[in-house]
Each structure stands twice: as C-alpha cells, then as structure tokens.
Amino acid sequence: MAGGPYSEKVMEHFMNPRNVGEIENADGVGEVGNPACGDMMRLYVKVEAGKVSDAKFRTFGCGAAIASSSMLTEMIKGKTIDEARAITNTQVSDALGGLPEVKIHCSVMAEEAVKAALDDYSKKHPA
Amino acid sequence: MAGGPYSEKVMEHFMNPRNVGEIENADGVGEVGNPACGDMMRLYVKVEAGKVSDAKFRTFGCGAAIASSSMLTEMIKGKTIDEARAITNTQVSDALGGLPEVKIHCSVMAEEAVKAALDDYSKKHPA
Amino acid sequence: MAHIFFDHISATPVDPRVVEAMLPYFGERYGNPASHIHDQGQTALRALDASRGTVARMIHAQPGEIVFTSGATEANNLAIKGAAAGSKDKRHIVVSEVEHFSVLNALLPLRAAGFETTVLHVDRDGRVDPDDVRKAIRPDTLLVSVMHANAEIGTIQPVSDIGRIARERGVLFHADATASAGHIPVDVDAIGADLLTLSAHNFYGPKGVGALYVRKGTRLESLIDGGFQEGGYRAGTENVPGIVGMATAAEIAMAESAGWAEKLAPMGRRLWDGLATSIPLLHFTGHPEDRLPGHVSFWVEHAEGESLLLLLNMQGVMAASGSACSSNLRGHDEEDLVASTVLKAIGVPSDICTGSVTFSMGKENTGADVEHVLSVLPAIVSRLREMSPTWLDYQKQQESQG
Amino acid sequence: MAHIFFDHISATPVDPRVVEAMLPYFGERYGNPASHIHDQGQTALRALDASRGTVARMIHAQPGEIVFTSGATEANNLAIKGAAAGSKDKRHIVVSEVEHFSVLNALLPLRAAGFETTVLHVDRDGRVDPDDVRKAIRPDTLLVSVMHANAEIGTIQPVSDIGRIARERGVLFHADATASAGHIPVDVDAIGADLLTLSAHNFYGPKGVGALYVRKGTRLESLIDGGFQEGGYRAGTENVPGIVGMATAAEIAMAESAGWAEKLAPMGRRLWDGLATSIPLLHFTGHPEDRLPGHVSFWVEHAEGESLLLLLNMQGVMAASGSACSSNLRGHDEEDLVASTVLKAIGVPSDICTGSVTFSMGKENTGADVEHVLSVLPAIVSRLREMSPTWLDYQKQQESQG
Ligand SMILES: Cc1ncc(COP(=O)(O)O)c(C=O)c1O
Ligand SMILES: Cc1ncc(COP(=O)(O)O)c(C=O)c1O
DSSP: OOOOSSOHHHHHHHHSOSSBSOOTTOSEEEEEEEGGGTEEEEEEEEEETTEEEEEEEEEESOHHHHHHHHHHHHHHTTOBHHHHHTOOHHHHHHHTTOOOGGGHHHHHHHHHHHHHHHHHHHHHSOO | OOOOSSOHHHHHHHHSOSSBSOOTTOSEEEEEEEGGGTEEEEEEEEEETTEEEEEEEEEESOHHHHHHHHHHHHHHTTOBHHHHHTOOHHHHHHHTTOOOGGGHHHHHHHHHHHHHHHHHHHHHSOO | OOOEEOBTTTOOOOOHHHHHHHTHHHHTSOOOTTOTTSHHHHHHHHHHHHHHHHHHHHTTOOGGGEEEESSHHHHHHHHHHHHHHHOSSOOEEEEETTSOHHHHTTHHHHHHTTOEEEEEOOOTTSOOOHHHHHHHOOTTEEEEEOOSBOTTTOBBOOHHHHHHHHHHTTOEEEEEOTTTBTTBOOOHHHHTOSEEEEEGGGGTSOTTOEEEEEOTTOOOOOSSOSSSOGGGTSOSOOOHHHHHHHHHHHHHHHHHHHHHHHHHHHHHHHHHHHHHHHSTTEEEOSOSSSBOTTEEEEEEETSOHHHHHHHHHHTTEEOBSSOTTTOOTTOSSGGGGOOOHHHHHTTOOSSSOEEEEEEEOOTTOOHHHHHHHHHHHHHHHHHHHHHOHHHHHHHHHHHHHO | OOOEEOBTTTOOOOOHHHHHHHTHHHHTSOOOTTOTTSHHHHHHHHHHHHHHHHHHHHTTOOGGGEEEESSHHHHHHHHHHHHHHTOSSOOEEEEETTSOHHHHTTHHHHHHTTOEEEEEOOOTTSOOOHHHHHHHOOTTEEEEEOOSBOTTTOBBOOHHHHHHHHHHTTOEEEEEOTTTBTTBOOOHHHHTOSEEEEEGGGTTSOTTOEEEEEOTTOOOOOSSOSSSOGGGTSOSOOOHHHHHHHHHHHHHHHHHHHHHHHHHHHHHHHHHHHHHHHSTTEEEOSOSSSBOTTEEEEEEETSOHHHHHHHHHHTTEEOBSSOTTTOOTTOSSGGGGOOOHHHHHTTOOSSSOEEEEEEEOOTTOOHHHHHHHHHHHHHHHHHHHHHOHHHHHHHHHHHHHO
C-alpha cells in the first residue's frame, strides 16, 4: 500500500485518535473553526493544581484536523497552563512529522483551541 | 516495409523512370518549372507523321516530379499532336494512382511541359 | 485487503489490449509522422491516420474533424480560446456554472481581453435549462459551452436541445464529453456540436492524449503554434503511441460500452438504494435517472469528505470527494481547498458540516464491490460523526425536540 | 535490407528500459495524481514527484522549477506566450532566425497583440553573435529566446554568453534545449536560462511529454488553464506514464550520454570526411566543430532533397531534409513546401538546384551504418544528377570552359 497523503504519524493519530470525547464539567472549553470552512474543533480541559490534568476533543474535519486535535491533547496533558499556552502550531505539526502546506491551518486551529479553552478556564476561574 | 508517401505506381516510375535522357535533334523541346521552386522539367519530343514518335525527359525534382515526367512520356508516345496537347494534369496524376495534394503541381508541370514542347515544335515547323 | 476502485472519473485503468496496441510504437515503430518520407515516419503517419478514423467513428465524425491534443483540458482550452481568437466581432460566451475548471478558467484571460460571459445556473439536479440558453443568447454571442455529463455529480445535460438552439441562432456549440464519451453514446450530429472534447484516460485509454472534434468550417485559431500538424489546429509532434492507444480504447468502447452500461446501471441503483436505507442524513446529488451509469454521488451531514475518503481507502475503497481535479492537497494556499463549485451550484448548504463523496464505477467493478462498500461505509460515517462536535449538538437538539 | 535510422532529430527509439519503467503506470498504477487521497492517486503522485526530481537533476534545476508539458512545442509556446502574458509593460522580444517554428510562430499572435520582435541574423555556420543580442536589447525588452542546438544543421549556440548578457540587462532568457538535452550537458545555471525547453522523445523517451524549466521567481502565465496542476503553470491531468518515461530517459542519459557522444563524434567525423571526398559539389551546413555529436548536414547541387531521401530509404537509410517538422507532404497548399528558413538564413542559395540532407545518428548506430551510407550515397546523387537538366547544362558549361 502506498499510504495516504499524510505522514505515518498523522495517519496513526487519524486512525487511532487519542482523547476523543468530552469532559463532563470541564474547567475550560474552547471551540475554534467553523463548519463552513470545513473544520471545527472543540477542546475540553480539566485543570488541577495549575496543570492540564485531562484533555478531550471532538473535531469535524479532515485527516490533518483530527490528527492535530489528537496530538494536541497528548501534548498539553500534564503541562502547566503557561506551558500549554506556549504551544505553537509548528510544534504540533512537527510532532506529527509535518503537514502538507495547505493543511498547516489545522495545526493553527489546534494552537488556537488550547488558547480558547484556557481563556475559558481563566474566565471561569479568575485568579 | 511500409512504403513511401506515394502510391506504388508513383514509386515504380520514380525508381524506374521511363525515357530519361535527351533526343538529339528533337523536333520540340519544352522546359518548365525552375530550380528555385525545387522542380524543373525538360521534355524532348520527336514528331513523325503528326504523331509523337518519341519522347524523353530530364527532371530535377521530387519523387512526384520524376514520376510525372516518366508517366507523361509514356502517355504521349504514339499520340497525335492534338491528343498530346489535350492531356491534363489530372490524367497524369490518375495514371499514377493519385498524388498527394501538395504535389499536384508536379502533374501540372507535366501538362505544361507537353504544351511547351509542342509549342516549340509548332514554332520550328510552321504549318 | 480489498482493492476497489470507485474513482473512474479521475482515472481508468488502461485496458490491456490498449497497452498491447501501444507497445510497438515505442521501441520499434518510433517514427515521427512529419518525417514520413522514410519507412519509420510513414509507419507512424499511417497509424496516426488510422487512429484518427477510429476516433472519428466513435463520435460519428469525419477523420479530418479530429484534432488530437494532450487531453481534455487542452481540448477545452483550444475550443474556448481558439473560437474566441477566431471570432471577428462576436464577443459573448455562454457556459454553465457546473463546467469543469478547464472551461471556466479558460474564460479568465478572455474576460480580461474584453469578452463578456454569461454563466448559466443549474437546477437542484445540476441540469441546465435549454430555455435559459435560449434567453442568454445575444446577437453578439459566439459560443455556448455545456458539458455532456458532469463527472462530480453524474448528471447528463440536455445537450441535443441546447445544440439545436445554438444552431438555430447561428451560435457555435461546444460540448465537453470528457466524462461521457466511451461510456454512453456520443454523436456529434445528434448533439449538434461544432466542438466536442474527448479524453482517452477517461475510457480506459492512456493519460496524455485527448481530442477536440472541430466541425468542418468552424473558425478556430490554434492555441499551440509551430509546425504544421493536426491540420494547423495544433502544432507539435503527435503522441503516436498515445493516439494509437486512444483509438484502441475507442474501438473497444464502441464494441463493449453498451454492455458495460447495462452492467453498471443496476450496480449503481443497488448502491444508491443501499446507501439510502443505511445512512441517515445522506443526500444524493445529480439527476436520479439521467446520469452516468455506475455513478453515485452524495453528501452526508456531520462527516467531512476527506476523512471519509481516508477511512474508505483504509478499507480498500478508492473514491473522490468534490471534483477529482480540484481537490488539491498540493496547493500553495488554502484558497485551493474551497468547496466544490458544482456542489455550491446545486445548493448543497455550505453553512452546515458536510462531506461529499463521488463513487464512479468502471467496467472491472463487480456487484461484490458494491456490497463491500455498503458493508463498510455506514460504520465509517458513524465513526466520524461520533468524533464531530456538530453531531453531538445535533443529537442533543433532536433529544430536546423529541 | 539495412535498417539504418539516421533521423534522430525527428524521433528516437524509446529505450527498452524506459518502456519497462512506464508499463506499470498504464494498467496497474493508473491513478490520477490529483486524486491522491487514496492509494492509486498517491502512487501516481509519488511517481510524479520522483520524476520531477530526476528531470530537474538532469539540467541542474530544483524539482519545483520543472513544469511538465505535452512536448517541446507546448513548452516553447508556454515560455514565449506565458512570459509575454506575465509581462507588465515590457513588450519587446528578441529571437534568432534559426529558432524552431514553435518559437517563431508563437510570436505571431504576440505581434498581433502589439509586441515588437527583433529577429537576429546568424552567420554562415548558423551561429548567433552574442554581441548582436547585446545590441538588440532595449529598455523594454522582456525576453531573449535562442536555442541551445539547431536540429537541422547541428550548430550549438553560444548560449552561456547570451544568457550572461540577458542577465546583465535584466532580461529573461529562454533556451530551447530540445535538440541538445540528453545528448550534451545542459546546465540551467551555466547557461543562465530562466526558461528552458526539454522534449523526452528527443532523448529516447516517449512522445507526448516534455518540460519547461521555469526558474523560481520568473513571471509566467499559464497557457492551458483549468485545475491546479504543475504549480499552476499547466492545467490538466498529468501524463504519468509519459512523465515516468521521461524521467527514466533522463536517468539513462545522465549515466550514458557522455559515452554516446564519445562514440558518435568520431562516427560523425568519418561520415563528414567520407562525404567530402566522394561527392563533388557537396556543401556542409552548420558549425564544423560546435555541433551535435553524430550530426552531419549538407546540401548538394543538382539533386533534389526529397528524391535523395526516397532513394536513401530504398537502401534502408532514413534521414531528413530540411527541418523534420516543417517538411510536410500533408499540407493543404504549396506554401507548406517552402524551403527551410534555416537554410535560407545560413545563405544556401535558393536560385540553384539544391537538395539538403540531415543525418542525425543515435546511440544504436554503428560505424558499419556510416560505411553503408558512404557506400550508397554517391551513386544516389549521381543517379539523380544524371536525370537533372541542370546537371547536364552544368557539365556542358564546364566542358566549354575547360
Ligand atoms: C468534464 C471534464 N472535463 C475536463 C476534465 C479535464 O480532464 P483532464 O484533467 O484529463 O485534462 C475533466 C476532469 O475530470 C472533466 O471531468
Ligand atoms: C529545436 C526544436 N525545438 C522544438 C521542436 C518541436 O518539438 P516537438 O515537435 O516534439 O514538439 C523541435 C522539433 O524538431 C526542435 O528541433
């Protein structure tokens, strides 16, 4: 088999996405993208002791969007809020072994989803 | 072998042209075409008792020009002057099994060559 | 694993008989038809002539009306731009909004050069109303271009009616028969086409070769200039093996395509019916009856198209989403990923989450292939929906309503 | 009978390794690279990418700078018309008078659209003087187009010098390397080319495929519009088997062409010398040293070109007269039979009876082939001269003088 248009890592996360689902009573929820663009990501985070203790997602979108979501949840788990906020789209796409040029926006969406979820957390839990 | 761009008849006359040469003391000589156009035909005729008793040619030119010359000499031999004059380029090209469209002018040259040779004869032998 | 190719609108496997016919024209009969004074060139020229006759026969044309090109895209460009360049004063062109990009984008430089265009809307089934063509034609209309069949949604256009109207009004008619020729009958006179596009790789011939039918007397300027090939309409050494392949594919299609259609039409209906009953929120696209045999296209809510194709591929099923030639992961910016213009034209909503799929079967497919697809697709759709936030919302909404 | 192909400028036999490499891409790996979500399309896309890399390597370019086309004629048209369409205000183009028709005729619509052109003369050997290029360049000059090697007379142009001048003056340089690539080294940087034309069938690859090298950053509009293939420079489903064939031919040429040249150069010299001593009133054309290896061209007085070729063919020797792509027995009027513009350019007299011949050898030719040609040609020339009235006159004139 020739393999798809994506790296093995992307395909692995697409076929076996980590942390799909939702967190009941999440501490923060971020939603980015919109269906008209073809991609939409909803990220749920649980925060304990200043760290992301759990993360789950639901995504409507292409292979890169699903893989980016899956990879992102893996990357932020256990990170402090500041560390999680600092994650860039390049880190996500690098972790996936690279994305096709036209799919970079999927990793951007992942980056924005963390920020949105953590913004939501901050709003709900003012310091 | 695939054969050339010409009919078998053309190739046969091109490969084995009839009546190449010149007639010493010809009764009429006609020259048509010119080297700049790529074709030139010189036709010699001998006339006896109002009939073309012999014909010979020299031609510089393509396969169609040489074959047309050869065919023409065959066609006019034994014909009366009026009959020979009446030969058309279509008769020459038909006798050759047809010529490619862009080579029709070679048969026209043959037609003109007879007329030129017989004009020359008439001039030299006023009635 | 299964290897089920259901993407014949993007490519077809070259028939082994076609390959066999082409083979001698690579290493043995390699002559250039323009160099036909010698045996090699003459052999090539004869193959070219014979092929021209065969391709002409497939569409009921004269050999001298066939201009070989490098494919459908070039043929469409030649038809549109060539007719425009050959026009004295008519500067208006009518096309439908579901034409292939090789027609629509060929209009761009013409518009820049002052041509006016009317882009006809289609109905929900993707059909052009011939009456709209009649209304669109103006005194300065040069050309109407409407495709015979749409690759993405399978709809067959009423080309004969359109051709008749164009003829009545003294307007040229170009029909893009890329998706139809070799599959359903194409007759240039019945269609009333002055120009008609063909592509070999769409009917089990090789890529890199197509043809434009140019009705005798049609004013057309060449797009590619140079030597005197193809009656002056298209310069460049002819792709002799490709053309021999196209002719062989045409020969096969003339003999066999009625049988293929007879086999594929019920397979298409079975797939259609099976999908209708097994997948909720699935909407078929294109005309339900007037469509290419073995062609089933649809969109599903709450599952994205590319993901559907990736998961289908993991199950050995190869299909397309949107136009095969427009979906492009290799573009340089995201503009290249816009939704299919065809789906937009037939009213597929762009504000809800949808994924489109085109299944196009070919002569090598079997009923078992259809059953395999029906056995795997529902689970694939469910899996993606389970992952989608919009599906979750939709279900909650349904619950609260019910 | 002998089967000696000495017309490699018109066509080359496809190398068996090339055919072998192409074969799987017909019936097995038939995918469309644009439909690369699934395995078949992905396989095609990978083959396309790999081929692009190989062809780039042959001319020392980057893969992204290779635009596959249907051949040299299309590539030349794309270079000239595409650069013109991409130009903001520069509207002057410089070419040589010995360019192929696909360059010269591509200028016709541009002239009609207001472009100005300067057509440079060549010397008796068919060479452009780089100084003439320098003088021809104006502030509004967009492009200089000079071929690398001339197919008809074999002359290699001083392209590096021309490229340097163009670069200095901020003018694009297009080099048509159709006749040279795969035979002698072609390096886009050494040449200083912004655009460079390649043709597969000229170096033992298949017909129907070529490429245009487009230096990164060059402004160029597409000629064939449609889907987003070839970086937007050339729409249409790629001819995957043809492109794989071109890449394989490029691979072979990179490994072996130095050896071919080493073999062919002395064979060419032997033929040259043999003809010089055995046929009176024979005049060689093209540069005596700076020429394609194994290429010998000439004209003879008092024997017509087509007749020479026909008689050579009867002896199993296939050659060309004038430009392979311009000599055309299939034209619709006699204008199509005009003398070669190249021969006119180098001063071959048109008012005396001449026939031109181009012998172009290829890698499969041997020294025995050369000896065969030398053994048959003198008799052929004599035979035609014996039939020619001008030869008779010439001899009489000689006698009367001597
Ligand atoms: C209707 C139609 N026309 C033209 C084309 C362009 O064909 P190609 O890319 O082979 O040139 C396509 C391709 O799918 C098509 O579907
Ligand atoms: C220098 C040159 N350029 C371009 C061409 C055109 O090549 P093609 O007919 O393969 O497109 C030729 C053909 O002989 C040529 O010699």
